Amino acid sequence: MKKVDPKDMKDFDNPYKIALIAVDEGTGDLHTCLVSSLTNKGDDKMMFGEFVRGQSKKLIYEHPKAGFLIMSVSRDFWTGSLTFTHCVTEGEDYVKMNEYPLFRFNTYFGVSTVHYADLDEISARQALNMPGVIANALRVMAGKAFCAGDRKKQALRPWAKKFLSGLITLKFISYVGEDGVPKIVPIIQAQTASASRIVFTKAPYSKMLADLKDGARVNVYGMSLDMEVVLVKGVYRKGRLGLGYVDIDKVYNPAPPKTGYIYPTLTNEAVDFADEPLAEEAF
Numbered sequence: 001m002k003k004v005d006p007k008d009m010k011d012f013d014n015p016y017k018i019a020l021i022a023v024d025e026g027t028g029d030l031h032t033c034l035v036s037s038l039t040n041k042g043d044d045k046m047m048f049g050e051f052v053r054g055q056s057k058k059l060i061y062e063h064p065k066a067g068f069l070i071m072s073v074s075r076d077f078w079t080g081s082l083t084f085t086h087c088v089t090e091g092e093d094y095v096k097m098n099e100y101p102l103f104r105f106n107t108y109f110g111v112s113t114v115h116y117a118d119l120d121e122i123s124a125r126q127a128l129n130m131p132g133v134i135a136n137a138l139r140v141m142a143g144k145a146f147c148a149g150d151r152k153k154q155a156l157r158p159w160a161k162k163f164l165s166g167l168i169t170l171k172f173i174s175y176v177g178e179d180g181v182p183k184i185v186p187i188i189q190a191q192t193a194s195a196s197r198i199v200f201t202k203a204p205y206s207k208m209l210a211d212l213k214d215g216a217r218v219n220v221y222g223m224s225l226d227m228e229v230v231l232v233k234g235v236y237r238k239g240r241l242g243l244g245y246v247d248i249d250k251v252y253n254p255a256p257p258k259t260g261y262i263y264p265t266l267t268n269e270a271v272d273f274a275d276e277p278l279a280e281e282a283f
Helices: 006-014 057-061 091-097 128-145 158-163
Strands: 018-023 030-034 047-051 066-070 075-088 112-120 168-176 182-186 189-195 197-201 217-223 229-240 243-252 260-263
Touching: 018 057, 018 168, 018 182, 018 217, 018 229, 030 057, 030 168, 030 217, 030 229, 047 075, 047 091, 057 112, 066 168, 075 182, 128 197, 158 189, 158 229, 168 229
Parallel strands: 066 182
Antiparallel strands: 018 030, 018 066, 047 112, 066 075, 075 112, 168 182, 168 217, 189 197, 197 243, 217 229, 229 243, 243 260
């Protein structure tokens, strides 16, 4: 479908939902971020309010084609793609976004910019398959010990390793589909097998993940309803017995006040100003 079903518009207009966008970084990786205010503008356009300035707000205009996923409070979800077009810092939609209770009563941040996109494709509403998630989580639990990977590699800190193994932690995988467009699919059944590897099954969403190929660059966005979040990036590998795994090589902190990569660890280097002339304009 290329238009939003009128029956879904009420769910989209609720800021207390999960909404993710995945956009090309231009480095071979995708970047996924949470934009809870993502909603429709009419039936063929989308918009969201910029609450925190992160990497994605720059990327959506460098690489405007993006994938998205919206999940309502009733655990129904939609996936699709869109193309970002422009942004505004005033007007009717700007006022509307800032009047959402989520932003109106926040004394630290408000919506600073509204971003707009053309809707390219959107799926029909579907309910989250929790029986399938639980059944496949048990499969992962039984098999992950046999595909732990490099146990010496400490990409995830203990908190993140435990967090990404929890069944109550919502997890979503992002990758570039066969059509060249980013896509996002739930993988709540995923669990960490070590500090460097996440194991999961494609089921219960095997059809949605049919074009995920061995060797693809992917990322996994994990979040809780308490707004704890972590984003990991790496390479997908097809395993045995219906399992697959992600070998983690990057970890990103999406949460304010300071977003950015936390693995690989950046080294601190001393800066020597002795040989640098001071500009007269500085005085």
